[in-house]
Amino acid sequence: MQMQTDLLQEARRQAEICNACRYCEGYCSVFPALHAERAFSEGDLTQLANLCHNCRGCYYACQYTASHEFELNLPQALANVRQDSWEELAFPRAAGKAFQKNGVLIAVATVIGFALLFWAMRALASAGGEGFYAVLSHNAMVAIFLPAFLFPLVSIAVSLRRYWHHVDAAPFRPAHLVAALRQAANMKNLKGGHGDGCNFEDEDRFTHARRAVHQAVMYGFLLCFAATSVATVMHYGFGMHAPYGIFSLPKLLGLSGGVLLVVGCFEMIRLKLRSDRALGAAGAFGGEVAFIGLLGFVGLSGLALYALGQTALLPAALAIHLGAVLAFFLLTPFTKMAHGFYRLAALTADAGRRS
Amino acid sequence: MTPPDIAIIGGGNAALCAAITAAEAGARVLILETAPKPYRGGNSRHTRNFRCMHHGPLGPLVDSYTEEEYLADLMKVTGGKTDEGLARLAIRTSEECLPWMQEHGVRFQPSLSGTLSLARTNAFFLGGGKSLVNAYYRTAEALGVQVEYEAAVTHLELDDDHVTRIDYTQNGKTHSITPKSVVVASGGFQADTDWLARAWGPAAKNFLIRGTPYNRGIVLADLLDQGIEQVGDPTQCHAVAIDGRAPKFDGGIVTRLDCVPFSIVVNKDAQRFYDEGEDVWPKRYAIWGRLVAAQPDQVGYVIIDAKSLELFMPSVFPPIKADTLEELAEKMGLPAEALVQTVTEFNNACGDTSGFHPTELDGVSTTGLTPPKTNWARPITEPPFYGYSLRTGVTFTYLGLKVDERAQCSIGNRPVANLWAAGETMAGSILGQGYLAGFGMTIGTVFGRIAGKEAAAHANAN
Numbered sequence: 059m060q061m062q063t064d065l066l067q068e069a070r071r072q073a074e075i076c077n078a079c080r081y082c083e084g085y086c087s088v089f090p091a092l093h094a095e096r097a098f099s100e101g102d103l104t105q106l107a108n109l110c111h112n113c114r115g116c117y118y119a120c121q122y123t124a125s126h127e128f129e130l131n132l133p134q135a136l137a138n139v140r141q142d143s144w145e146e147l148a149f150p151r152a153a154g155k156a157f158q159k160n161g162v163l164i165a166v167a168t169v170i171g172f173a174l175l176f177w178a179m180r181a182l183a184s185a186g187g188e189g190f191y192a193v194l195s196h197n198a199m200v201a202i203f204l205p206a207f208l209f210p211l212v213s214i215a216v217s218l219r220r221y222w223h224h225v226d227a228a229p230f231r232p233a234h235l236v237a238a239l240r241q242a243a244n245m246k247n248l249k250g251g252h253g254d255g256c257n258f259e260d261e262d263r264f265t266h267a268r269r270a271v272h273q274a275v276m277y278g279f280l281l282c283f284a285a286t287s288v289a290t291v292m293h294y295g296f297g298m299h300a301p302y303g304i305f306s307l308p309k310l311l312g313l314s315g316g317v318l319l320v321v322g323c324f325e326m327i328r329l330k331l332r333s334d335r336a337l338g339a340a341g342a343f344g345g346e347v348a349f350i351g352l353l354g355f356v357g358l359s360g361l362a363l364y365a366l367g368q369t370a371l372l373p374a375a376l377a378i379h380l381g382a383v384l385a386f387f388l389l390t391p392f393t394k395m396a397h398g399f400y401r402l403a404a405l406t407a408d409a410g411r412r413s
Numbered sequence: 414m415t416p417p418d419i420a421i422i423g424g425g426n427a428a429l430c431a432a433i434t435a436a437e438a439g440a441r442v443l444i445l446e447t448a449p450k451p452y453r454g455g456n457s458r459h460t461r462n463f464r465c466m467h468h469g470p471l472g473p474l475v476d477s478y479t480e481e482e483y484l485a486d487l488m489k490v491t492g493g494k495t496d497e498g499l500a501r502l503a504i505r506t507s508e509e510c511l512p513w514m515q516e517h518g519v520r521f522q523p524s525l526s527g528t529l530s531l532a533r534t535n536a537f538f539l540g541g542g543k544s545l546v547n548a549y550y551r552t553a554e555a556l557g558v559q560v561e562y563e564a565a566v567t568h569l570e571l572d573d574d575h576v577t578r579i580d581y582t583q584n585g586k587t588h589s590i591t592p593k594s595v596v597v598a599s600g601g602f603q604a605d606t607d608w609l610a611r612a613w614g615p616a617a618k619n620f621l622i623r624g625t626p627y628n629r630g631i632v633l634a635d636l637l638d639q640g641i642e643q644v645g646d647p648t649q650c651h652a653v654a655i656d657g658r659a660p661k662f663d664g665g666i667v668t669r670l671d672c673v674p675f676s677i678v679v680n681k682d683a684q685r686f687y688d689e690g691e692d693v694w695p696k697r698y699a700i701w702g703r704l705v706a707a708q709p710d711q712v713g714y715v716i717i718d719a720k721s722l723e724l725f726m727p728s729v730f731p732p733i734k735a736d737t738l739e740e741l742a743e744k745m746g747l748p749a750e751a752l753v754q755t756v757t758e759f760n761n762a763c764g765d766t767s768g769f770h771p772t773e774l775d776g777v778s779t780t781g782l783t784p785p786k787t788n789w790a791r792p793i794t795e796p797p798f799y800g801y802s803l804r805t806g807v808t809f810t811y812l813g814l815k816v817d818e819r820a821q822c823s824i825g826n827r828p829v830a831n832l833w834a835a836g837e838t839m840a841g842s843i844l845g846q847g848y849l850a851g852f853g854m855t856i857g858t859v860f861g862r863i864a865g866k867e868a869a870a871h872a873n874a875n
Contacts (some may be wrong), residue, residue: 078667078729081461081541084522096727118547119540121458121665125451128667128729252520252539262547 059146059224061100061139069135070098073106075128082116084251087241087408088136089116094411105225107140108404111247113256113268114337137339144396147224149216157392159341161348167389168352172381178202179377189301193373196293199380206387213391214399221400227407234413238405242276242398245269259332268329274322275350276398278357281315301367313364316357323354349393356382417443417559418872419865420579420592422566422632423599424448425455426542426854427836429549430861431596431868433517436556438869443592444553445564445581447599448627453546453562455600456624456809456837456853459665460542461525462535463514463858464851465507472511473521476533480504483534487849490699494845502818503843503852506859511536514858518548530695535851541666542854564588566632569595571639574830593831593875594868597822598861600837601810602630603650604662609807612647619711621655623806626662633838636814641832642823644815645841650807651848652702657712657802658730670801671725673701674789675771676715677759678803680708683742683751685759690788693774694725699848706805713803714745716756718795724771732799741798758782760792809853811841820864831871833864 073092076082083089087109095102114133122128141158148154157163175194182198190199222230241247248256254264289308292298302308327350335343359379366375390396419435421428424446432442446453466483467474483504487495515521522539524532531537538545554560563583570578576595581588602608604626609617637643659668673689674697680686687704691697705713722732735741738756742749762782769777769791778787814822814834822832836857843856 074727075667075729077727078669079541079665080525080726081538081666083525084539096723115540115544119544121541121543121663122667123451126663127660251522254520262544263551 059151059220061104061146062142065135065138065142066100066103069103069107069139072130072132072135073098073103075122075130076116076132079122082119085115085119086111086113086247086251087405091408091411099226101225103139104143104221105227105404105407107136107143108221108225108400109247109408110136110140111245111256111401112137112338113248113250113258114334115250115257115264117337118257118262131337133337134339137337137342140397140400141339141342143221143224144400147217147220147400148392148396149213149220153392157345157389158394159345161344164345164348164352164385164389164393168355168382168385171383171385171388172378174202174384175377175381179373188299189367190372190376191300193376194380196299202380202384203387206384210387210390214396217391217396218399218403221403222407225404225407227403228410228413230406231410231413234406234409235402237409238402241405242402245272248272259329261334267325271322271325271329274318275326275353276322278315278318278320278322279353281311282319282357282360283315285309285312285315309364312360316361316364319357320354320361323350323357326350327354346394349389349395352382352386352389352393353395356386415441416590417441417592419443419594419596419868420445420590421596421598422579423455423597423836423838424453424560424562425457425598425600425836425857426460426545426549427857427861427864428455428596428598429546429553430858431598431833431835431865432553432558433549433556434862434865435594435596435869435872436553436558438866438873440594440869440872442553442558443590444558444560445566445579446560446562447565448562448625450562452625452627453550454543454625455628457546457857458543459624459663460538460545460854461666462531462537462851463507463511463854464535464849465511465855466504467508467511471508472515473523473536474511474533478534483507486534487843487852490847490849491845492847494847495843499816499818500843503856503859506862507855510855510858510862513862514545517552519545520548530693531850566599568635569632569639569832571641571824571829574824574827576829576832593872595832596864596868597632597636597814597832597834597838598836598857598864599632600625600628600630601650601813601840602633603628603807603810605629608634608647609810612812613706616706616711619804620652620706621659621664621668621804621806622662623653623655623659623664623668623808624662628809628837630810633813636822640824641829642815643812644839645811645813645845647810647812649811649841649844649846651699651809651811651844651853652706652805652807653698654701654705654713654803655806656728656730657804659804659806664806667729668806669698670715670728670803671698672715672717672721672728672801673697675721675724675791676717677756677786677793678713678715679747679752679755680714681710681712681747683714683747683755685755685784686713688784688787690778690786690790692788693772695850701803702805702807705803711805714747715801715803716741716752716793717799718793719797719799720791720795722799728801730801732801734797734799736796736798738793738798741800745800745802756793759786759790760794763790763792766791808848809837809840811844811846813837813841814839816842816860818863819867820860821867831868833868835860835864
């Protein structure tokens with residue numbers, strides 16, 4: 059891999075200043091890790107960049123931001139390295155380069171997803187069945203979505219393996235992963251060290267807005283994912299086939315998750331529009347917003363599908379929802395969605411460093 | 414805008430403590446900050462901790478730190494040059510300040526790495542002084558305090574024992590206001606190098622100013638010229654030895670060098686001039702500012718070898734590196750022959766180094782060398798060799814406004830009825846010389862709150 063040396067050099071310059079100051083030690087996981095080094099290799103900087111959650115506490119506390127001649131903007135410097143690392147570590151790399159920063163391309167891929175599903179419904183007419191399966195057979199859905207689900211998993215596994223070697227992490231231990239999951243579960247790194255939250259939408263004012271919204275998206279997504287997983291088990295394990303009633307587990311999980319996901323994504327975009335873009339990665343804003351839009355649309359179209367399930371609009375709603383899901387799955391390794399996996403890897407590696 | 418009851422000149426910690434206290438007492442408060450918003454906060458932007466008396470664990474502080482111990486620490490560094498009454502007031506009040514600071518938005522963190530020796534005595538701000546300043550501005554603005562940036566006060570009109578008018582300029586326009594009470598919290602005069610040079614002689618032109626370029630002593634000079642009582646010696650200041658490559662202003666904490674105890678320090682003639690190993694660095698860094706100031710061209714050069722490079726915190730500028738002492742001398746502009754001779758003499762004077770211990774007074778000393786090195790004396794033999802230049806970095810000057818225990822200024826033998834001072838501008842009342850880490854913020858917080866309370870009481874009564 060070939061990370062951009064100018065981005066690395068700028069992050070290194072800033073990290074060396076931070077290492078001589080250390081005032082921000084209590085904010086997040088980045089600084090104790092940074093202060094443990096005296097020199098910063100490419101791998102060190104990549105690890106620090108992926109530990110950084112862009113809470114911006116260090117920026118607003120910094121006495122060396124522009125117009126000081128040191129011109130520190132660590133959130134931006136690390137965001138640039140982080141973004142670059144996601145593009146470089148992607149498998150295949152060209153896909154990471156293509157989609158990470160390109161909102162238009164993400165939208166185009168989603169439209170192709172819709173088209174593919176409309177085509178599939180015409181071409182692979184259902185062999186009979188109830189509800190959705192009357193529109194597209196269960197087997198046809200599996201034929202499309204099983205590869206679309208497995209491919210991103212393989213891709214991310216390759217990328218994480220590359221990451222682990224690149225940052226020269228200590229041997230993997232399950233206990234370190236548990237520590238990382240615990241931090242992610244309550245988004246410790248967006249709490250600001252003092253528990254007042256982070257600085258995002260109103261300069262140096264600390265709020266929990268971003269943390270709350272992030273958790274709505276994350277848990278909303280996980281609930282939706284759980285709904286699908288439970289339904290799969292019910293289908294194959296117990297021969298209980300869709301459609302399921304409102305008080306069934308898949309419906310309860312899916313509805314609550316869908317609402318959380320939609321509200322979370324909507325609010326996340328609003329927050330991002332209020333935030334100072336100069337503290338994020340250069341040129342990544344469009345790609346990020348498009349991805350959040352896609353994720354929110356997956357949730358919204360899922361809810362719409364439920365609402366329209368008994369009407370003549372069912373086939374169209376189904377095609378649109380499944381098309382969005384397809385695009386989302388296939389783009390997972392190459393969009394902002396990948397950050398969750400890299401963050402977990404970084405937190406796991408950091409737990410290993412501390413032990 | 415409604416005319417303010419109270420004008421506060423300055424926008425750092427002391428000013429903000431005064432503004433918040435006065436606003437909570439119901440007064441309409443205006444802050445006149447001479448810096449633009451990104452540079453607001455004066456030297457408080459660069460601070461990191463608050464020295465605090467406490468009985469038992471308090472916030473991030475462990476154990477206890479009594480009034481007597483605190484005072485003894487202060488007496489040691491000032492050589493007794495302090496006003497004991499005011500010093501005790503600052504120390505005693507510091508304990509109630511810490512929870513007050515937390516209530517008004519300040520957040521603390523455990524001692525920073527590399528400063529564990531201060532875990533008992535000094536409470537560190539999470540994010541440093543700028544985060545404290547940000548929190549106080551948020552709190553003040555929520556209380557209705559009005560803040561004007563780039564508002565440079567030029568003159569306080571004095572009529573007998575009253576300040577009757579304040580003149581300030583902003584965006585090229587001159588404004589005059591007539592508040593009932595005035596608090597001066599606009600720091601020392603160190604950023605005015607001409608004034609420093611009048612006190613120190615031309616050597617002061619080579620000093621670096623560690624903090625804000627906005628503390629030029631304009632209000633201080635205006636008041637002293639009108640006969641307001643002064644305190645302190647114009648040559649006294651908080652001055653430390655910092656990296657000679659630091660910016661002229663505002664270099665702050667990252668320009669400090671912690672390597673002196675593991676080095677030899679020479680002047681531009683490659684001669685040593687002081688015991689580098691006299692004591693642990695936290696107890697000695699503040700005297701090296703004056704030591705370097707006394708050398709030709711006000712510059713020193715630190716020489717270490719490879720075995721000492723990782724014994725101290727990294728600094729912001731990489732050391733100058735060379736494979737031989739001659740090459741190092743050349744790169745640093747030192748006479749090579751003299752440097753080799755000085756190092757050789759030093760090395761020959763070193764003895765048994767097996768007891769070397771970097772964080773304790775290890776007694777590993779030279780014999781028969783003048784000046785001696787009394788701890789951590791290991792020969793400088795292992796290439797590559799490293800060098801840093803050292804210059805005097807001034808934090809703040811001690812000449813200031815004399816205040817009483819109500820933070821009130823005086824003229825002749827009478828108090829000025831509506832003028833109070835807080836922070837660095839009156840710190841010389843307590844710090845006659847020397848410095849105690851974190852004590853500047855204690856003085857600012859304690860006297861800022863007193864000044865705010867008194868100013869509000871006066872404004873509310875008139």
